[in-house]
Amino acid sequence: xxxxxxxxxxxxxxxxxxxxxxxxxxxxxxxxxxxxxxxxxxxxxxxxxxxxxxxxxxxxxxxxxxxxxxxxxxxxxxxxxxxxxxxxxxxxxxxxxxxxxxxxxxxxxxxx
Amino acid sequence: xxxxxxxxxxxxxxxxxxxxxxxxxxxxxxxxxxxxxxxxxxxxxxxxxxxxxxxxxxxxxxxxxxxxxxxxxxxxxxxxxxxxxxxxxxxxxxxxxxxxxxxxxxxxxxxxxxxxxxxxxxxxxxxxxxxxxxxxxxxxxxxxxxxxxxxxxxxxxxxxxxxxxxxxxxxxxxxxxxxxxxxxxxxxxxxxxxxxxxxxxxxxxxxxxxxxxxxxxxxxxxxxxxxxxxxxxxxxxxxxxxxxxxxxxxxxxxxxxxxxxxxxxxxxxxxxxxxxxxxxxxxxxxxxxxxxxxxxxxxxxxxxxxxxxxxxxxxxxxxxxxxxxxxxxxxxxxxxxxxxxxxxxxxxxxxxxxxxxxx
Numbered sequence: 001x002x003x004x005x006x007x008x009x010x011x012x013x014x015x016x017x018x019x020x021x022x023x024x025x026x027x028x029x030x031x032x033x034x035x036x037x038x039x040x041x042x043x044x045x046x047x048x049x050x051x052x053x054x055x056x057x058x059x060x061x062x063x064x065x066x067x068x069x070x071x072x073x074x075x076x077x078x079x080x081x082x083x084x085x086x087x088x089x090x091x092x093x094x095x096x097x098x099x100x101x102x103x104x105x106x107x108x109x110x111x112x
Numbered sequence: 113x114x115x116x117x118x119x120x121x122x123x124x125x126x127x128x129x130x131x132x133x134x135x136x137x138x139x140x141x142x143x144x145x146x147x148x149x150x151x152x153x154x155x156x157x158x159x160x161x162x163x164x165x166x167x168x169x170x171x172x173x174x175x176x177x178x179x180x181x182x183x184x185x186x187x188x189x190x191x192x193x194x195x196x197x198x199x200x201x202x203x204x205x206x207x208x209x210x211x212x213x214x215x216x217x218x219x220x221x222x223x224x225x226x227x228x229x230x231x232x233x234x235x236x237x238x239x240x241x242x243x244x245x246x247x248x249x250x251x252x253x254x255x256x257x258x259x260x261x262x263x264x265x266x267x268x269x270x271x272x273x274x275x276x277x278x279x280x281x282x283x284x285x286x287x288x289x290x291x292x293x294x295x296x297x298x299x300x301x302x303x304x305x306x307x308x309x310x311x312x313x314x315x316x317x318x319x320x321x322x323x324x325x326x327x328x329x330x331x332x333x334x335x336x337x338x339x340x341x342x343x344x345x346x347x348x349x350x351x352x353x354x355x356x357x358x359x360x361x362x363x364x365x366x367x368x369x370x371x372x373x374x375x376x377x378x379x380x381x382x383x384x385x386x387x388x389x390x391x392x393x394x395x396x397x398x399x400x401x402x403x404x405x406x407x408x409x410x411x412x413x414x415x416x417x418x419x420x421x422x423x424x425x426x427x428x429x430x431x432x433x434x435x436x437x438x439x440x441x442x443x444x445x446x447x448x449x450x451x452x453x454x455x456x457x458x459x460x461x462x463x464x465x466x467x468x469x470x471x
Binding site: 002003005006008009010013019031033034035054056077078079080081084093 | 164168171172235236239242245249252253254255256257260262270294295297298301302303
């Protein structure tokens with residue numbers, strides 16, 4: 001049984017920088033591999049609907065006739081399955097998280 | 113004769129991260145009986161197996177638990193692979209083992225923090241979680257997620273770790289060891305920690321076996337039983353011995369987890385040295401047909417996945433026996449005789465994960 005075992009750790013902490021990030025005053029530390037959100041290069045999309053079929057939560061809706069690609073960001077679990085199956089590789093996993101939203105809107109991308 | 117009182121404990125209680133309810137029958141300050149009830153967060157994930165095809169279900173399996181998510185996904189994959197008679201590439205097996213050990217480390221550190229919080233040692237709790245953050249950073253840098261790895265898939269893994277990163281992980285864990293020892297020494301040596309843990313909630317060797325305890329709870333009572341010794345994934349190529357303590361009290365359960373932390377660092381070092389080159393996944397064709405019991409060791413103990421398939425792309429039945437479910441009988445046996453103030457500590461010593469238990 002010992003006393004003051006933590007004294008060393010406490011003294012070290014006094015002279016050390018805080019372990020936490022001073023966000024929003026300091027930079028946000030994001031790993032380059034972080035699964036933040038799905039982004040699409042709509043000009044290369046062929047609207048095959050593979051991502052819609054494979055999406056485990058049904059967050060993606062693709063219409064071939066109107067050439068739209070629709071994602072419900074609040075349903076998306078950023079598993080990256082759509083990125084994996086995309087035949088044209090036009091889907092990308094970005095390490096940036098989406099901004100907070102006040103309404104449950106969906107992001108619509110259209111190939112004009 | 114003293115008057116008996118029933119105190120409801122949970123499902124909302126400051127010490128519990130998750131909802132479990134206990135009716136504590138007290139005589140003065142002493143617990144004489146504890147009646148548990150669960151069922152507050154049942155989500156019916158096992159039933160979902162009929163709606164999601166067997167490849168997609170990995171994502172659901174990973175979400176059964178927020179702490180041992182990777183090992184849930186892994187065990188599901190092992191069950192399906194065994195049914196389909198798939199041999200996973202060796203590199204994938206090694207990567208799976210590395211991620212399993214990282215998730216064990218972050219789970220044990222989380223538990224140690226919660227434990228320190230439960231006996232009122234707030235600063236120790238903060239320091240433990242500061243250490244845990246470094247493990248989470250390694251996990252995020254290799255899988256992209258902090259808690260949900262999304263790395264296991266039927267037939268292999270979805271991401272590779274290049275050899276330079278593996279070397280740097282293994283090297284950084286070596287220096288991490290010294291820093292970690294500073295924190296774990298507080299748990300092992302400090303008098304105030306010992307005051308709350310030594311001799312509290314003793315589970316005797318025979319009792320632990322009879323009640324079907326698993327994981328650190330079982331090993332703290334003197335049984336050298338560890339499912340990793342079955343040699344699933346790459347554990348067959350790794351040299352390690354289960355950590356065993358004999359006293360069976362809360363302190364022993366704490367020491368087992370601390371020693372397992374260092375053991376995990378050693379296992380990762382061995383894996384990083386031995387990992388072979390090669391593919392990380394193989395292509396899956398056809399549908400599973402048959403049944404299998406997969407058993408793996410989670411941070412909390414042994415998890416069992418029973419999967420039954422009938423040749424279609426949807427499994428027929430999936431049953432998950434999680435470690436917390438197996439440890440609840442031991443908890444109920446530990447509580448009588450302890451004082452009311454020790455109940456939060458005792459509930460935490462089995463490392464309860466109620467989301468797992470109720471699925």
